[in-house]
Amino acid sequence: ETIEGNGQILLPGFVDLHTHLREPGREDTETIETGSAAAALGGYTAVFAMANTSPVADSHVITDHVWRRGQEVGLVDVFPVGAVTVGLEGKQLAEMGTMAAGVGQVRVFSDDGHCVYDPLIMRRALEYANSLGVLIAQHAEEPRLTKGAVAHEGPNAARLGLAGWPRAAEESIVARDALLARDAGARVHICHASTAGTVELVKWAKSQGISITAEVTPHHLLLDDSRLETYDAVNKVNPPLRESSDAAALREALAAGIIDCVATDHAPHAEQDKCCEFAAARPGMLGLETALSIIVQTMVVPGLLDWRGVAKVMSEKPAAIVGLDDHGRPIAVGEPANLTLVDPDAEWTVRGAELASISNNTPFEDMTFPAEVTATVLRGRVTAREGKAVGI
Numbered sequence: 201e202t203i204e205g206n207g208q209i210l211l212p213g214f215v216d217l218h219t220h221l222r223e224p225g226r227e228d229t230e231t232i233e234t235g236s237a238a239a240a241l242g243g244y245t246a247v248f249a250m251a252n253t254s255p256v257a258d259s260h261v262i263t264d265h266v267w268r269r270g271q272e273v274g275l276v277d278v279f280p281v282g283a284v285t286v287g288l289e290g291k292q293l294a295e296m297g298t299m300a301a302g303v304g305q306v307r308v309f310s311d312d313g314h315c316v317y318d319p320l321i322m323r324r325a326l327e328y329a330n331s332l333g334v335l336i337a338q339h340a341e342e343p344r345l346t347k348g349a350v351a352h353e354g355p356n357a358a359r360l361g362l363a364g365w366p367r368a369a370e371e372s373i374v375a376r377d378a379l380l381a382r383d384a385g386a387r388v389h390i391c392h393a394s395t396a397g398t399v400e401l402v403k404w405a406k407s408q409g410i411s412i413t414a415e416v417t418p419h420h421l422l423l424d425d426s427r428l429e430t431y432d433a434v435n436k437v438n439p440p441l442r443e444s445s446d447a448a449a450l451r452e453a454l455a456a457g458i459i460d461c462v463a464t465d466h467a468p469h470a471e472q473d474k475c476c477e478f479a480a481a482r483p484g485m486l487g488l489e490t491a492l493s494i495i496v497q498t499m500v501v502p503g504l505l506d507w508r509g510v511a512k513v514m515s516e517k518p519a520a521i522v523g524l525d526d527h528g529r530p531i532a533v534g535e536p537a538n539l540t541l542v543d544p545d546a547e548w549t550v551r552g553a554e555l556a557s558i559s560n561n562t563p564f565e566d567m568t569f570p571a572e573v574t575a576t577v578l579r580g581r582v583t584a585r586e587g588k589a590v591g592i
């Protein structure tokens with residue numbers, strides 16, 4: 201098959217370090233199959249499926265299943281993320297070694313979405329992960345500061361009567377874990393950085409030689425808490441949309457390499473979990489199929505990144521953080537490539553109902569964005585073409 205690429209941009213396949221698929225447990229909102237289709241359409245050739253499934257991915261039985269099912273579907277490499285701790289309690293370390301040695305070959309561990317963050321558990325987890333050569337991805341939320349909070353703590357939430365979620369809930373954990381990583385001589389990765397203060401802390405930690413990396417989501421780059429006005433729970437996300445000055449600092453940090461990469465935090469939710477009162481709604485928004493366009497809009501259009509830079513933050517850097525090569529797979533020279541072809545001149549309007557995800561909770565409904573993924577190639581095989589996922 202020949203793909204005509206005139207006037208288009210050829211990039212290495214995108215790698216998403218932070219995707220919530222809902223298998224096992226909530227297959228009514230996303231499955232490995234539908235999430236894989238969304239990923240392929242978004243230009244991704246590798247995604248890391250977060251551990252807050254039901255049951256939690258705290259044993260190799262689940263992580264092996266996620267890897268196997270992803271390979272069976274064949275649209276994207278679905279790398280399982282293992283839970284750092286057992287169950288929902290966050291008290292006892294999971295058997296990371298068994299998960300790393302299993303069929304799923306787990307290389308990233310996280311308690312995103314369900315954990316209690318005891319500092320001693322974190323310190324031990326960092327040491328354990330370091331001895332295994334795997335990465336801990338930290339959701340960075342001090343739960344004692346977010347109890348009952350539903351939106352960024354600031355003038356907007358105060359005016360609207362929404363309980364506030366302070367920046368310190370994130371920043372205190374970023375600072376703490378940078379220091380824990382320093383003392384343990386271990387690496388730590390910060391999930392979904394959302395504040396200007398987190399940028400400053402990551403910058404400081406890097407200047408001290410601490411092995412810290414950080415990701416930012418497309419929604420935290422583009423959106424801010426002025427969105428709360430409508431009380432539409434589609435804008436409820438964890439960490440919350442912050443102020444426009446935070447979004448500006450995140451864009452600058454991504455351009456400067458202080459924040460290493462983009463990760464979607466793709467979080468599908470059912471209609472009934474999003475249509476209720478803001479306080480009762482589940483946090484999270486779709487991300488896989490819109491990520492590239494949001495990055496073009498927020499970073500390329502204003503001149504903060506060129507296409508070389510897009511390749512870095514969407515593919516090369518996330519791949520390097522988890523020990524994959526530029527093309528989102530274990531390092532092997534001379535194999536067919538993982539590639540993403542982008543039409544930079546295209547424009548499209550987001551409609552949740554038309555996305556491949558089962559769920560429709562996109563915050564970008566009816567918004568028009570530049571640039572479109574026109575083809576995705578996984579190990580030399582086309583997985584998406586002109587807006588359609590191509591099954592095996």
Ligand code: DOR
Pocket residue numbers: 220252312313339436437438439465467468483484485
């Ligand atoms: O917004 C979020 N949604 N943040 C998380 O940490 C978890 C995620 C989810 O699983 O829905």
Ligand code: ZN
Pocket residue numbers: 312313339391392438439
């Ligand atoms: Zn999270």
Ligand code: ZN
Pocket residue numbers: 218220250312313465467
């Ligand atoms: Zn998440």
